[in-house]
Amino acid sequence: MSVFPAIDSPLPIARQTAAVEAEHCGLLFREYRLRAYRFALQLVGNPEDAMDITQEAFLRIHKHWSRRDKLRPFAPWLYSIIRNPAVDLYRRRGARKETNWDETQPQESPHPDPEALLEKDELKERVWRAIHRLSPEQREVPVLRDMQGFAYKEIAAITGNSLTTVNSRLHDAREILRRKLGRYL
Amino acid sequence: MSEKPIESMLSAYLDGELTQAEQQRVRIHLENSDAAREKLRQLQTLKKATSELAFLPPSDDRMDELEQRLSVKAPRRVGWVLFVIGAVAGVLYSGYLFVTSDMHWLRKSIVGSIHVGLLLLPASVARQRILELPHDRYRGVKR
Incomplete structure (x- = not known):
């Protein structure tokens, strides 16, 4: 049995x-x-x-813990708390500060096909850089969908947008990425 | 209600987020359009590459350090709140006692000036915090 059986459900009142x-x-x-x-x-x-941002998010969670909406699952709450300052920070800073791809990457283990690995890595790096050139609102949707695996409905709850907005932002973001990366896809 | 353009539905089709009727429309379109099939293939490759982006996790030391920082900072906030509540209540009560006392007016003025001066110092810090509030990047975070 999981250590966190009721992690996304309210705790019993007695506890x-x-x-x-x-x-x-x-x-x-x-x-x-x-x-x-x-x-x-x-x-x-x-x-x-x-x-x-992670530190501030958990400080905020700690601060509001006793007053949280106990019926609301924890994960979307956490993601929404992280998302707001992250989007805000990126918006204020703009895309000027180039993201260092290498800094974020784990060391690859030896691969049987170095050429294929190189090609794959190149595509990933291009995807990463292209994603970080999207507007913060456009970027968060593919991040939540493709990297975090949330459904559209969950993304709408996290971002506070309608399902239609999520759908259209994801479509727009992918369309921009597809056009930019077309010859590598 | 107007129907969505088929091409704009490919992204949601890829994610399995369309209704059955919409899926059917997209399937028929894909059967008849080479361009749409190519676009869908590109979107699939893009989605796969995005989902496979790996990120170097921080070291355990960094995470432990974060936990330590939180364990120090979190009670500090509670401490500040309690301190401010106690201080405000104490000041109000002392002020009441001071005003209603039968002390000589000159002595009252001297003691009062010292205390008002001391109170202005934290008040200036509080004012600075309030002025900085609009630039606080976490201010708009929803609970």
């Missing part, structure tokens, strides 16, 4: 003591910290900013 709440908050941090960091990194493209 709503401060100590249990604090413990639950701590467990959620350990469970979600990597996912939170990865999402922030995917949005802002910079490990240092991603770490700052």
Whole structure:
């Protein structure tokens, strides 16, 4: 049985003591910290900013923990808390600060086909750079859909947009990427 | 209701987010259009490449450091809130006692000036925080 059986569902009322709440908050941090960091990194493209945003997100969660909507699943709440400052930060900074692809990448293990690996890596790097040239609103949708695997309905809940907006932003973002990367696809 | 252009439905088709009727329309269109099939293939490759982007996770040390920072910072916030509430209540109560006391007016003025001066210092810090609030990047975060 999972350690977090009720992670996305409300805790039983009898367990709503401060100590249990604090413990639950701590467990959620350990469970979600990597996912939170990865999402922030995917949005802002910079490990240092991603770490700052992750820290602030969990501080905010801790601050509002007792007053949270207990019927709301935790993951979309966490993602929406990370998403707002990340989008805002990127919007204020603009695309001027180039994302360092190498800084974000794990070391590849030896591959049997170096040429294929090179081609694949080149495409991935181009995709990453192209995604980071999208507007923050356009970028977050493919990140949430293709990197995080959320359904349109969940993306709408996280971003606070309608299903139609999510659909159209994802279409627009992919269309821009497809046109930019056409000859590599 | 107007129907969506077929080409704009390819992205949602790829994600399995269309209704059955819409899926059927797209399938028929794909059967009859080489360009649409090529576009769908490109979108599939793009989606795959995007989903396969791997990211270097931070070291365990960085994550532990983050947890430590949180464990220090979180109670500090609570401490500040309690301190401010207590300080405001204390100041109000002291002010009431001071005003209603039968102290000589000259002595009252001297003691009052010192205390008002001391109160202005944290008030200036609070004012600075309020002025900085519009630039706080986390201000708009929904709970």
